[in-house]
Amino acid sequence: MDLELLSRVQFGLTIAFHYIFPPLSIGLGLILVIMEGMYMKTGDRLYHNMTRFWVKIFGLIFALGVASGIVMEFQFGTNWATYSRFVGDVFGSALAAEGVFAFFLESGFLAILLFGWDKVKPRTHFISTILVAFGAHFSAIWIVVANSWQQTPAGHHIVGVGDAARAEIVDFWQVVFSPSFLDRISHVYMGAWQAGAFFVLSVSAFYILRKKHLDFARASIKIAIPVALVASLLQLATGHSSAETLVETQPAKLAAFEGHYAVSAPAGMYLFGWVNEEDEKTIGLQIPGLLSFMIGLDADTPVTGLKAFPSEDRPPVNLVFQSYHIMVGIGMILILLALFNAYGWWRKWLFEKRWYLKILIIAVLLPQLANQLGWFSAEVGRQPWIVYGLLRTSDALSVSVGSGQVITSLILFSLIYLLLFALFIYLLNEKIQHGPEIEAAIQEGHMA
Amino acid sequence: MNFTLDLNTVWFGLVGVLFTGYAILDGFDLGIGALHLFTKSDTDRRVMINAIGPVWDGNEVWLVTGGGALFAAFPEVYATSFSGFYMAMMLLLFGLIFRAVAIDFRSKQPMRWWRQFWDVSFSVSSIVSSLLIGVALGNIAWGIPLNEEFEFVGSFWGLLHPYALLVGVTTVALFMMHGAIYAVMKTDGDLQARVRGWVNNTIIIFVICYVMTTLVTLIYVPHMTANLKAFPVLFIIPILNALAIANIPREIHHEREFRAFLSSCASMAALLALFGIGMYPNMILSRPMVDYSLTIYNAASSAKTLNIMLIIALLGMPLVIAYTISIYWIFRGKVKLDASSY
CATH class of the missing domain: 1.20.120 (Four Helix Bundle (Hemerythrin (Met), subunit A))
Known part of the structure; x- marks a missing residue:
């Protein structure tokens, strides 16, 4: 099997597993x-x-x-x-x-x-x-x-x-x-605060549903609600700011996020879609001109597309498109939940609505998923470069390590x-x- | 040997200090792990684990920081050794993961099979980790086959030659002795009396290993002693080392455990100093093609980076040392099991 792919899979596996814990x-x-x-x-x-x-x-x-x-x-x-x-x-x-x-x-x-x-x-x-x-x-x-x-x-x-x-x-x-750096560190921090806050919300919601440790759970939720709210709202700002920086620094990644191929044309934003990489076309539900508007405050601002890059300098487009869009979707759901929490607390029905407590219990997975997909988009979106514009991933491997060794370690890591x-x-x-x-x-x- | 106290030499020393810190601190953790199965009752095993409970992961940070410093100051050495020793490094990683998890998970369930499983994991992973660290040092001293691009061209099994294994076993023995001495400090009563016996046994085993390693090094690895012979004043280090080791049973006999522990620390520092002096200015010796060796000059980062890192180290290390000492101070004294123990 291909050494580069194996090494990337191993790195992806080990870092994805690791990244469950630091945000928490x-x-x-x-x-x-x-x-x-x-x-x-x-x-x-x-x-x-x-x-x-x-x-x-x-x-x-x-x-x-x-x-x-x-x-x-x-x-x-x-x-x-x-x-x-x-x-x-x-x-x-x-x-x-x-x-x-x-x-x-x-x-x-x-x-x-x-x-x-x-x-x-x-x-x-x-x-x-x-x-x-x-x-x-x-x-x-x-x-x-x-x-x-x-x-x-x-x-x-x-x-x-x-x-x-x-x-x-x-x-x-x-x-x-x-x-x-500044965009990305704040994006990472907010993602981590969301992970921590929704974790506390989930465990506490579980106790309330079971009618156990009620004082404890209420007081924990009271602390987690504002953290979740602040982090989820700010996440919108840091995410937007990160995308804006991409226009200047990594246009190929931004184009892949939105499946935008035309060399230089106004670009929209997809709610969801599918990229056909062979025909270089993206289909889906799109809000026309929104990406252009976000970047230049004008729906006609031209955005550099993937065709501006030779095919060997493009990331795997559909993969990046999907992970980015799922992340954004989850981010929106988290904002809704965070607002709902605060509203429910204020209207005093938060602890009464059992269906909502059940949602909160499961919602612990959402920031985790968004954090993973966010990194995935950022890292796969940088491909084929390991250091953008300077060193290709395929040129970065260990010369003295063979695929047999990597297969062995990969299997052991997985187990x-x-x-x-x-x-x-x-x-x-x-x-x-x-x-x-x-x-x-x-x-x-x-x-x- | 041309000795000049330049930036590269300072960083050679600082990387050495970090790895020495790791050996001294995590050495007793690994030693306690290696000795783990010698205690039989569950309470004794918990006391032993809790002796290192609050400090082991801080100790492991010395390895992480040492690795980071090696990466930063001597990227070629980091890249060549970590990729060259691929399978050994993976085994070390699995060993360290299992040890960390075993410490944390062992006492979380009462079932016999559960505790048995983690007890064996803790012990085996500690022994394997210590052995691999020693084997790596043995290989670096002996020399490994490198090509003109400084890439390792040998095999995993080629790393397990007799000299490397001898250094590996010596390292295990050293850590066991060090761990036993630390355990005497942290235990009392019956358990302490037994651990005292271990100290004497482990000293004997270590001294035998140490003498053998020294003789083999003198005969078969003469380049490791060339610097000593060129600067006879450095013989003070092996002499102090011998005195420090000899002092351990004396202090143990007089029930001055802390001083015994300091002696053990001093002897570990002396051993690593001897290793550093033997290697200087090489960092990884290439064998048979000596010209392809990695030295503190051809493997180093730019002077600019070494300077920046020196500032980071000068700012950070006093803080690190200050709170390392305060944490050991807070958790001084005999282990008492309570609700928050492992």
């Missing part, structure tokens, strides 16, 4: 800060019990994130050695900064979060929670710096020719703030990840069924 730790991290902050402010044991429960869940998610995350760092070297040589000088600083500034912070203070309840003062514990949440957000910065540089390289120059060519840093801050995922779901379910510890609170006479 980022989003849940923020919510933990709010919960424990409420406890610090009010002294209400309810918030203390809430924090303790969600910290346990956080610990489980974090452990899976660490276990699957080491693979990420190793894999650049094992499977993409030529790429590593090419980007090491530029990319490495970001990775090193991530390790030194973020990972140590996160994993160190997580110890206090999980095991330090009786060893440190409440205030110190709260500070640790803030530092862990900060570390989770901060580590995302550096990984998105590196990835954004791959999308929109800046602040570098190419040294050497042919196989020996590599990118070297010229301006560190230009590398960090490459043209797509191990299947096992890990099953265990994760099993233990998560156990923790949720078990519910928060309220015994301590009863003993202290705060709750009946």
